[in-house]
Amino acid sequence: MKLLLKFNTDIIKRPIISETVLETGVMLDIERARVEGPQGEIVVNVPDDSCREVVNVLRHKKVEVTRLDVPVTKDEENCTHCGACVSVCPVGAIAYEYDWRVRMDEKLCVQCGNCVTACPVRVLKLSV
Amino acid sequence: MVRRTIEEINKKIKDGSVNVVTAEEMTALAQELGVGEAARQVDVVTTGTFGAMCSSGVFFNFGHSDPPIKMQKVWMNDVEAYTGIAAVDAYLGATQLSDTKGMDYGGSHVLEDLIEGKEIWLKATAYGTDCYPRKRIDTSITLDDMNTATMVNPRNAYQKYNAAINCSSKTIYTYMGTLLPNSGNVTYSGSGVLSPLSNDPTYQTIGIGTRIFLGGAAGYVVSEGTQHSPSGGFGTLMVTGDLKKMSREYLRAATFHKYGTSLYVGLGIPIPVLNDDIAKAAAVSDADIVTGIYDYSTPRRTKPELRKVTYEELKSGMVDLNGREVKTSSLSSFYKARQVASELKSRIKKGKFFLSPPAERLRAEGTAKPMKQTLEMPLIKDVMMPVGTIMVGFSVYEAAKKIIQDKFNHLPVVDGEKRLVGIVTSWDVSKALALSKDGDLAPIMTRNVITVAPDDPADLAVRLLEKHNISALPVVDRDRKVLGIVTGEGLSKLISRGVPQ
Numbered sequence: 122m123k124l125l126l127k128f129n130t131d132i133i134k135r136p137i138i139s140e141t142v143l144e145t146g147v148m149l150d151i152e153r154a155r156v157e158g159p160q161g162e163i164v165v166n167v168p169d170d171s172c173r174e175v176v177n178v179l180r181h182k183k184v185e186v187t188r189l190d191v192p193v194t195k196d197e198e199n200c201t202h203c204g205a206c207v208s209v210c211p212v213g214a215i216a217y218e219y220d221w222r223v224r225m226d227e228k229l230c231v232q233c234g235n236c237v238t239a240c241p242v243r244v245l246k247l248s249v
Numbered sequence: 250m251v252r253r254t255i256e257e258i259n260k261k262i263k264d265g266s267v268n269v270v271t272a273e274e275m276t277a278l279a280q281e282l283g284v285g286e287a288a289r290q291v292d293v294v295t296t297g298t299f300g301a302m303c304s305s306g307v308f309f310n311f312g313h314s315d316p317p318i319k320m321q322k323v324w325m326n327d328v329e330a331y332t333g334i335a336a337v338d339a340y341l342g343a344t345q346l347s348d349t350k351g352m353d354y355g356g357s358h359v360l361e362d363l364i365e366g367k368e369i370w371l372k373a374t375a376y377g378t379d380c381y382p383r384k385r386i387d388t389s390i391t392l393d394d395m396n397t398a399t400m401v402n403p404r405n406a407y408q409k410y411n412a413a414i415n416c417s418s419k420t421i422y423t424y425m426g427t428l429l430p431n432s433g434n435v436t437y438s439g440s441g442v443l444s445p446l447s448n449d450p451t452y453q454t455i456g457i458g459t460r461i462f463l464g465g466a467a468g469y470v471v472s473e474g475t476q477h478s479p480s481g482g483f484g485t486l487m488v489t490g491d492l493k494k495m496s497r498e499y500l501r502a503a504t505f506h507k508y509g510t511s512l513y514v515g516l517g518i519p520i521p522v523l524n525d526d527i528a529k530a531a532a533v534s535d536a537d538i539v540t541g542i543y544d545y546s547t548p549r550r551t552k553p554e555l556r557k558v559t560y561e562e563l564k565s566g567m568v569d570l571n572g573r574e575v576k577t578s579s580l581s582s583f584y585k586a587r588q589v590a591s592e593l594k595s596r597i598k599k600g601k602f603f604l605s606p607p608a609e610r611l612r613a614e615g616t617a618k619p620m621k622q623t624l625e626m627p628l629i630k631d632v633m634m635p636v637g638t639i640m641v642g643f644s645v646y647e648a649a650k651k652i653i654q655d656k657f658n659h660l661p662v663v664d665g666e667k668r669l670v671g672i673v674t675s676w677d678v679s680k681a682l683a684l685s686k687d688g689d690l691a692p693i694m695t696r697n698v699i700t701v702a703p704d705d706p707a708d709l710a711v712r713l714l715e716k717h718n719i720s721a722l723p724v725v726d727r728d729r730k731v732l733g734i735v736t737g738e739g740l741s742k743l744i745s746r747g748v749p750q
Binding site: 201202203207208216235239242243 | 299301422426427429434435436501502503504505506511513566576577578579580581582583584585587
């Protein structure tokens with residue numbers, strides 16, 4: 122399960138991820154992190170069976186937690202299969218198929234949004 | 250040796266016996282059977298491309314209103330079209346942006362809306378004359394309501410195109426799409442083996458008047474395209490067709506993030522196999538078509554070329570750059586290019602599309618010139634000022650003293666070899682002193698300094714100041730040694746006074 126964590130000004134200086142790992146003993150796989158101005162955003166991948174525990178601990182520490190159930194979606198009908206999204210994907214979730222259609226592997230998506238801005242015909246959308 | 254005429258081929262199209270293959274099939278066939286045999290078997294080779302072709306647009310005739318108007322300015326869904334041609338005619342370019350929606354909507358989107366049958370809002374203003382008294386018109390209009398909608402694209406069907414990379418440390422957004430920092434990806438455009446002009450690079454069959462496939466309808470080659478540079482393998486075509494007969498399957502509006510709008514055009518050209526030479530040219534493969542990978546982080550006309558590359562390598566998904574694998578992807582759709590070539594093939598086989606001989610040949614040699622610039626653009630070294638620096642390790646108090654002494658707001662911080670490591674402004678220093686943080690300068694300085702080089706154009710400094718919302722840029726040489734500084738204030742004085750020649 123992927124979680125989007127938002128850190129506000131009050132808590133941004135605290136080592137919350139480390140605290141959470143130590144308290145829960147669950148390994149958090151950080152897939153994306155961005156700190157801009159006074160706010161920070163981190164996407165972590167958490168094992169499904171420990172998800173509830175981790176979410177509770179994070180929320181207790183005043184982190185805004187959003188579950189990312191649905192990755193970036195692609196409108197197949199309107200896609201031109203140009204591939205402008207392919208090489209900007211940091212995790213190789215988008216690739217050309219044998220017939221040069223562009224296919225997205227939603228399981229690999231880390232929702233960075235690179236492909237959404239790169240799409241010239243606006244058929245890719247972030248679900249959150 | 251095979252000899253055919255276009256008349257003979259058209260007869261075969263009529264009686265259904267014509268043999269047509271796509272350019273991809275032709276390449277395979279020639280590799281398998283040899284060019285001579287492929288030439289003997291194949292009458293027509295179809296090509297196709299589906300790329301973002303910015304230089305596209307449509308001439309409209311709206312019909313006369315009552316009372317009549319001689320349009321002076323006209324907008325279609327808030328996108329301005331050029332109407333300095335006739336009273337109710339206008340040319341809408343694909344890259345013109347909406348006055349209200351900016352880059353999200355442009356001329357290309359108006360064209361896509363029109364071919365989908367949507368109503369668009371037509372607004373025009375005029376000064377009014379005795380014969381055309383009306384000064385304003387507002388009406389909703391569809392493609393069917395217009396008398397004519399003639400697509401005329403001044404520069405389409407690029408034979409091949411530069412591949413793009415970004416060697417800088419920041420993401421850039423270009424007409425070649427999103428380019429990731431530190432050579433993170435390579436983008437390219439063009440259909441390679443299917444590219445119309447790469448299949449007839451000496452213009453033996455493609456010329457003025459050649460009937461082509463354009464946006465799903467029949468179109469024609471008007472002339473060589475603007476910037477036609479056949480000598481370097483960068484030929485282009487000016488083409489025309491009837492927008493009313495086109496379909497969204499082969500014409501799509503595009504927006505390139507932070508660049509602007511463009512139009513995806515599906516364009517295919519049939520190549521009649523009149524002799525072995527033409528067959529040989531049409532047997533070209535991706536491995537034969539060579540382009541260069543250029544650093545698009547250099548915002549100049551001439552960009553550094555990192556290496557040559559074939560379309561075969563580009564299409565493999567990875568290119569090697571000094572031992573490192575860099576991911577590639579296309580901006581034009583090869584999937585759709587194939588669809589164009591196949592559709593054209595099918596129309597010819599069904600007797601719905603006949604070939605036409607060119608009325609005139611196109612130039613197979615020549616190169617487009619760069620612009621003549623009479624007012625030379627100043628360079629950074631012409632506009633920079635000297636600047637004092639401070640060594641890292643000094644205190645905030647000493648920086649304050651230096652700023653007061655030099656009467657200058659920006660103070661670059663350098664290491665023992667005079668190389669730039671950071672910058673402090675009078676504001677940083679006052680803030681630190683106000684908070685009683687006199688001590689080492691290092692913690693308060695900005696380390697990620699945006700800089701320019703002495704040979705960069707002054708325009709670049711203006712753009713960087715704006716983009717990063719900063720007020721000064723240190724000028725550094727290749728070793729990051731500080732040579733001077735340019736400030737927003739300095740540049741605006743320069744602009745208001747006029748540049749000294």
